[in-house]
Amino acid sequence: MAYSAAKKPRPKYLSLSAILFEIRLPLAGWVSILHRASGVLLFVSTLWLLFMLDRSLASPGGFDFVRHYLGLAPVKLALLVLVWAYCHHFCAGIRFLLLDLHKGIDKARARASSIAVLVASLALTVFFGARLW
Amino acid sequence: MVKRIVVGAHYGLRDWLAQRVTAVVMAVYSAIVVVVLMIGQPINYAVWRDLFAQGWMRVATLLFAASVAWHMWVGMRDILMDYVKPTGVRLSAQVLVLLVIAGYLGWTVQILWR
Secondary structure, X not given: OHHHHHOOOOOOOOOHHHHHHHOXXXXXHHHHHHHHHHHHHHHHHHHHHHHHHHHHHHOHHHHHHHHHHOOOHHHHHHHHHHHHHHHHHHHHHHHHXXXXXXXXXXXXXXXXXXXXXXXXXXXXXXXXXXXXX | OOOOXXXXXXXOOHHHHHHHHHHHHHHHHHHHHHHHHHHOOOOOHXXXXXXXXXXXXXXXXXXXXHHHHHHHHHHHHHHHHHHOOOHHHHHXXXXXXXXXXXXXXXXXXXXXXX
16 A cells, blocks of 8 residues: 555646645644635725725715615625625634644644635624625 | 745744734624624614614724734735735735735724714
């Protein structure tokens, strides 16, 4: 077995399908890459969020416009994605702060905390989503 | 000897620490806003406007926005350093990110002190 493993062709170049289907990230890796992705999403979306804050505070008409606008299904869906992005970034960030303080850095607890982040951010998204509807 | 490049990370602790300090500021603000919105009256225009007319809310939101700006800069710069290798492209992207963040911050001030 060890011999056949050593005979694998090297170097191995990563194809898109390898990146998508062959490389399996551990759960902590998913928390990390989703922290990045949600961060970029929030950076870009701040333009949209500031636009809505601006309109909603500008005048009663602007407020009604934003309320109506947020009632549209695609807008609600987009906002829900941002709510998830914020919750995930928040929860994963707290996990990283605790890791920086050397809390829960052994393998078992790090894995447990990554599951907790994924579950908690989804639960918070459902909670805030239900409140927003 | 470390080879220093202009689009690098300045090889220091300050940005790393700033990212964490600003994270705590944003977390505290987020928690306060969620509590205020959940225990307060149903949101209509008057409630919404009065909330942002209060001095403490304006200052807290400005502190939040400043933290967001700094945090975004460190995060976006880290991502650009990881994925964008050509120095010219990376520098251009970093400048673009900084201009966008400055624009966000200016717009926020304009919204808060209209």
